[in-house]
Amino acid sequence: MSAADRYSRQRGLVVQDLIADARLSVYGTGKALPYLLQCLAALGFAARHGRLRLCLADREVLPADVAHQFLLRPEDVGGRLGAALVHRLSAVDPAIAVDVDPLPLDGMRIATPTAAEVAAIARQGDVAVWGQVLPLSIHIGPSPVEVPDDGPNVLTAALAAISGGLTAQAVLGLLGALVRGPAVLSSWVEERLWVSYPGIGRRATLANTDAPALRGLLDPDDDGFEIIVHGRAADARVTAIVDGDTVVASVPLGPEAVVAGPGRAAVRPVHREPIAAPTIDWSPLATGDVVLPERLPQIRLVMCGAGALGSWASATLAATPADGTVELCVVDMDDTIEAHNLNRQILFDLEDVGLPKARLAAQRLTGINPMVGTRALQMVIAPQHRDALIGEMADQDYISDPDIAAQRMRLKELRERLREADAVLSCPDNQQTRWVLNVVTESLGIPLVNGAVDGFVGRVHVCDPRDDGRCLICWLGASIARQPERRSCTDILGTAPVPAIVTSAAVVGGIQTAALIALLTGHAKKVGRFHALDAARGELTGYRAADRDPVECPTHLLDAEEMMARASHA
Amino acid sequence: MNTITFRNALTDMNQQVPVQAGQTVRQTVESSGFIAPGNNFSVRDKDGQIVDEQPADRFVGQMLSVGLPGDNVVGGGAVGGAA
Ligand SMILES: [Zn+2]
Numbered sequence A: 001m002s003a004a005d006r007y008s009r010q011r012g013l014v015v016q017d018l019i020a021d022a023r024l025s026v027y028g029t030g031k032a033l034p035y036l037l038q039c040l041a042a043l044g045f046a047a048r049h050g051r052l053r054l055c056l057a058d059r060e061v062l063p064a065d066v067a068h069q070f071l072l073r074p075e076d077v078g079g080r081l082g083a084a085l086v087h088r089l090s091a092v093d094p095a096i097a098v099d100v101d102p103l104p105l106d107g108m109r110i111a112t113p114t115a116a117e118v119a120a121i122a123r124q125g126d127v128a129v130w131g132q133v134l135p136l137s138i139h140i141g142p143s144p145v146e147v148p149d150d151g152p153n154v155l156t157a158a159l160a161a162i163s164g165g166l167t168a169q170a171v172l173g174l175l176g177a178l179v180r181g182p183a184v185l186s187s188w189v190e191e192r193l194w195v196s197y198p199g200i201g202r203r204a205t206l207a208n209t210d211a212p213a214l215r216g217l218l219d220p221d222d223d224g225f226e227i228i229v230h231g232r233a234a235d236a237r238v239t240a241i242v243d244g245d246t247v248v249a250s251v252p253l254g255p256e257a258v259v260a261g262p263g264r265a266a267v268r269p270v271h272r273e274p275i276a277a278p279t280i281d282w283s284p285l286a287t288g289d290v291v292l293p294e295r296l297p298q299i300r301l302v303m304c305g306a307g308a309l310g311s312w313a314s315a316t317l318a319a320t321p322a323d324g325t326v327e328l329c330v331v332d333m334d335d336t337i338e339a340h341n342l343n344r345q346i347l348f349d350l351e352d353v354g355l356p357k358a359r360l361a362a363q364r365l366t367g368i369n370p371m372v373g374t375r376a377l378q379m380v381i382a383p384q385h386r387d388a389l390i391g392e393m394a395d396q397d398y399i400s401d402p403d404i405a406a407q408r409m410r411l412k413e414l415r416e417r418l419r420e421a422d423a424v425l426s427c428p429d430n431q432q433t434r435w436v437l438n439v440v441t442e443s444l445g446i447p448l449v450n451g452a453v454d455g456f457v458g459r460v461h462v463c464d465p466r467d468d469g470r471c472l473i474c475w476l477g478a479s480i481a482r483q484p485e486r487r488s489c490t491d492i493l494g495t496a497p498v499p500a501i502v503t504s505a506a507v508v509g510g511i512q513t514a515a516l517i518a519l520l521t522g523h524a525k526k527v528g529r530f531h532a533l534d535a536a537r538g539e540l541t542g543y544r545a546a547d548r549d550p551v552e553c554p555t556h557l558l559d560a561e562e563m564m565a566r567a568s569h570a
Numbered sequence B: 001m002n003t004i005t006f007r008n009a010l011t012d013m014n015q016q017v018p019v020q021a022g023q024t025v026r027q028t029v030e031s032s033g034f035i036a037p038g039n040n041f042s043v044r045d046k047d048g049q050i051v052d053e054q055p056a057d058r059f060v061g062q063m064l065s066v067g068l069p070g071d072n073v074v075g076g077g078a079v080g081g082a083a
Helices: A016-020 A033-043 A081-092 A115-124 A156-175 A200-207 A214-218 A255-260 A308-318 A357-368 A383-390 A402-420 A431-444 A472-476 A478-482 A502-520 A552-569 B025-032
Strands: A023-027 A051-055 A098-100 A108-111 A129-133 A138-141 A185-189 A192-196 A225-229 A237-243 A246-250 A265-269 A280-282 A299-304 A326-332 A372-378 A423-426 A448-454 A457-463 A530-534 A539-543 B003-008 B014-018 B042-044 B063-067
Touching: A016 A156, A023 A033, A023 A115, A033 A051, A033 A081, A033 A156, A033 A502, A051 A081, A081 A098, A108 A115, A108 A156, A129 A156, A138 A156, A156 A308, A156 A502, A192 A214, A200 A214, A200 A237, A200 A246, A214 A225, A214 A237, A214 A246, A280 A539, A299 A308, A299 A402, A308 A326, A308 A357, A308 A423, A308 A448, A308 A502, A326 A357, A326 A402, A357 A372, A372 A402, A383 A402, A383 A431, A402 A431, A423 A431, A423 A502, A431 A448, A431 A472, A431 A478, A431 A552, A448 A502, A457 A472, A457 A502, A472 A478, A472 A552, A502 A530, B003 B025, B014 B025, B025 B042
Parallel strands: A023 A051, A023 A108, A051 A098, A108 A129, A299 A326, A299 A423, A326 A372, A423 A448, B003 B063
Antiparallel strands: A129 A138, A138 A280, A185 A192, A192 A246, A225 A265, A237 A246, A448 A457, A457 A530, A530 A539, B003 B014, B042 B063
8 A cells, every 4th residue: 555545635634745754752641642643643744754752751551551542452551651652653654753762852842741741841841732631621732731630530531532633733733734725636537637626717717828837726826736746746737627616637747657657646735834833722511510420331322434533433432431331333334444544544554454344443442442342334324214213114024135135134223223322423424314313313312413524624513402402403404414425535526535634533533422421421411512623723612502493493304304305206 | 674684503692684785695794793803604594505605685584594614514434325
């Protein structure tokens, strides 16, 4: 597998060379550390000329180090901490250059401290960003907050993933590796490069010359992009305008292309200004006066989607210590793990490419925590399944087609799992599946915790009918019932791959789990019911938001259903 | 008078705003002061469609929801809807 495959989904969002060549020293052994390291490795940090240094006084791995996280494994306890972290990181990305030394490298320094480590690290000076995990919240910023060491609780793993993800995101900004504004989406169709970027087609029309240079149209002000073919800048010319936002360019290919084909080429941002670390303080709770248990109670969940969000949401849940069993039914339609999933789908690594996704996810989660009992269902959740999932499902004597019979069995099992579930985690890649899940959870009267992410923008909706929280249609409108478009690992937008990155997935998946745990430990009245991430701007904000409108909400569930029926008959 | 009712999706605050001839929905929100100047927003109709740049007079008498831009994010995992 080439590096190009592995990072193809983040190419429009970050400057990969700056990440691969970065020199970065990490202080502290706080709860966010393993999550930060997983994000850095998945991003491709120090995978070329760069180096990552863990500045820690090496010591033995303690049981507390392997709790609330899933990078280190229980069998690492008793070994050396530095060596264990290096070993586990190399499994995430074998190309990463990482070492352990109390003295920092020249270059950027960042910190993920425990409460006890803050003062000593601050004395060493010049920490560009701090990523902290507090009992009920996270803090990210150029200065630390002083906090008492209250010990971990049931939110710690989820908060640590959010803190680690946001810290890695801040590093991208500090490096100047962040492509702010819209991503450039490009892909090869035979010998031509298709490029989607807001306004590019309109600018090509206005250029009023034959075959204008692609580079000038991408960024007329500062030549911020270059077109690279086999490592060399190429002079791409626009030869066709598809629409206002999409053009087709022809690119002279060097002799290497004759051997390797045109695939290894990219539209690449050249340079961005570094931006200072933002200050972010966030909690899943809208009011802070709650006392949380240390461990999860016995819970039953259905999670739909084991991609970027699903893998982070479920892994942080599995990393949370539990008193009773956590029964998790994982539903995913994708067959197998692909190389380009690995830049963000943290449950999987290199040797998993080609293996079945839902089943392997379930296996990995039980590996993180034996208290997690999993069931994997490889299936699609589509509007036509709505009736079977909420109504009666008649027994049928005999179905001759084995595929249909198997599909029916899976549907029946999902229906049972939903009926037993305490809540549903919604992590799919399309609105129609979200709509079906919303109908089902509203009809069963159980909470739906929905996550969505595109590039650097993410949303979490906590829809709890028992708390008069808004349903997904209150939030998103009835039109989600007729939006089947998928935005995911297997799909493309127009002709170009959809951009996706680990930092947003860690943050949004972590928020889903944090909100879910707050709900299931009895804090529905205090949980933030809407969370908005704009990672490129360094913003994460939670809102309690207003209750559902008691007249509109039940009605629009029916409206959406009618609309759906009309659409399917059309 | 021809008005649109804007509702803040996060706070549930409502405001009836008169529609001026030739204004887009975005301009109507901006001139009403419903959203503090400099804040990003996006307006959707009851169905959930973004209507920022549409002529405001198309929505006279209706309630429109004012929220954050980017609320139409879709991605996440891989449970297909298009069977
Ligand atoms: Zn509703």
